[in-house]
Amino acid sequence: MDSVPFKTLALVPAVATYFLVEHKPEFLLFSRPTYLGTYAQLYIIGFLAWAIWTVLLYPKYFTPLRHIPSPAGGSWWNGHWKAITESASGKPMIRW
DSSP, X not given: OXXXXXXXXXXXXXXXXXXXXXXXXXXXXXXXXXXXXHHHHHHHHHHHHHHHIIIIIIIIIIOGGGGSOOOSOOBTXXXXXXXXXXXXXXXXXXXX
Protein backbone atom coordinates (compact mmCIF):
# COMPACT_ATOMS: atom_id res chain seq x y z
CA MET A 1 0.00 0.00 0.00
CA ASP A 2 1.10 3.52 -0.62
CA SER A 3 1.69 5.89 2.22
CA VAL A 4 -0.85 8.56 3.06
CA PRO A 5 -0.77 11.29 0.38
CA PHE A 6 -0.41 14.16 2.88
CA LYS A 7 0.18 16.85 0.26
CA THR A 8 -2.96 15.97 -1.66
CA LEU A 9 -5.01 15.47 1.52
CA ALA A 10 -3.95 18.94 2.67
CA LEU A 11 -4.06 20.87 -0.61
CA VAL A 12 -7.42 19.78 -2.02
CA PRO A 13 -9.41 20.68 1.14
CA ALA A 14 -7.56 24.00 1.36
CA VAL A 15 -8.53 25.01 -2.18
CA ALA A 16 -12.07 23.74 -1.71
CA THR A 17 -12.34 25.62 1.59
CA TYR A 18 -11.38 28.92 -0.02
CA PHE A 19 -13.81 28.39 -2.88
CA LEU A 20 -16.71 27.35 -0.64
CA VAL A 21 -16.29 30.04 2.03
CA GLU A 22 -15.72 32.89 -0.43
CA HIS A 23 -17.99 31.98 -3.32
CA LYS A 24 -20.55 29.32 -2.32
CA PRO A 25 -21.28 29.54 1.44
CA GLU A 26 -24.82 28.23 0.86
CA PHE A 27 -23.34 24.76 0.22
CA LEU A 28 -21.83 24.58 3.71
CA LEU A 29 -23.43 22.91 6.72
CA PHE A 30 -23.25 25.86 9.12
CA SER A 31 -24.75 29.33 8.83
CA ARG A 32 -21.47 31.07 9.75
CA PRO A 33 -18.78 29.41 7.64
CA THR A 34 -15.23 29.65 8.92
CA TYR A 35 -12.05 28.66 7.15
CA LEU A 36 -10.84 26.43 9.96
CA GLY A 37 -14.12 24.58 10.48
CA THR A 38 -14.69 24.06 6.77
CA TYR A 39 -11.11 22.90 6.26
CA ALA A 40 -11.40 20.42 9.15
CA GLN A 41 -14.62 18.98 7.75
CA LEU A 42 -13.22 18.60 4.24
CA TYR A 43 -9.94 17.14 5.52
CA ILE A 44 -11.78 14.51 7.60
CA ILE A 45 -14.04 13.62 4.66
CA GLY A 46 -11.02 13.31 2.38
CA PHE A 47 -9.09 11.19 4.87
CA LEU A 48 -12.06 8.86 5.40
CA ALA A 49 -12.51 8.50 1.64
CA TRP A 50 -8.80 7.70 1.24
CA ALA A 51 -8.94 5.17 4.13
CA ILE A 52 -12.01 3.40 2.74
CA TRP A 53 -10.41 3.21 -0.70
CA THR A 54 -7.07 1.95 0.62
CA VAL A 55 -8.35 -0.55 3.17
CA LEU A 56 -11.63 -1.84 1.75
CA LEU A 57 -12.20 -1.12 -1.92
CA TYR A 58 -8.82 -1.30 -3.68
CA PRO A 59 -7.53 -4.60 -2.22
CA LYS A 60 -10.84 -6.41 -2.73
CA TYR A 61 -12.21 -5.06 -6.02
CA PHE A 62 -9.60 -3.08 -7.98
CA THR A 63 -6.12 -4.54 -7.46
CA PRO A 64 -4.70 -6.52 -10.38
CA LEU A 65 -3.66 -9.22 -7.88
CA ARG A 66 -7.26 -10.19 -7.08
CA HIS A 67 -7.34 -12.95 -9.72
CA ILE A 68 -4.24 -14.80 -8.51
CA PRO A 69 -5.27 -18.30 -7.38
CA SER A 70 -5.13 -18.98 -3.68
CA PRO A 71 -5.85 -22.02 -1.49
CA ALA A 72 -9.51 -22.80 -0.89
CA GLY A 73 -11.08 -22.15 2.49
CA GLY A 74 -9.80 -19.84 5.11
CA SER A 75 -11.44 -17.05 7.01
CA TRP A 76 -12.21 -13.64 5.54
CA TRP A 77 -10.70 -12.11 8.68
CA ASN A 78 -7.40 -13.93 9.23
CA GLY A 79 -7.04 -16.17 6.20
CA HIS A 80 -5.37 -19.53 6.81
CA TRP A 81 -3.80 -18.63 10.15
CA LYS A 82 -5.55 -21.48 12.01
CA ALA A 83 -4.39 -24.16 9.52
CA ILE A 84 -0.82 -22.82 9.56
CA THR A 85 -0.51 -22.69 13.35
CA GLU A 86 -2.15 -26.07 14.03
CA SER A 87 -0.01 -28.08 11.59
CA ALA A 88 3.69 -28.80 11.53
CA SER A 89 5.88 -26.20 9.91
CA GLY A 90 5.40 -26.15 6.13
CA LYS A 91 2.77 -28.92 5.95
CA PRO A 92 -0.18 -26.72 4.88
CA MET A 93 1.93 -25.04 2.21
CA ILE A 94 2.98 -28.38 0.77
CA ARG A 95 -0.65 -29.52 0.72
CA TRP A 96 -1.72 -26.35 -1.08
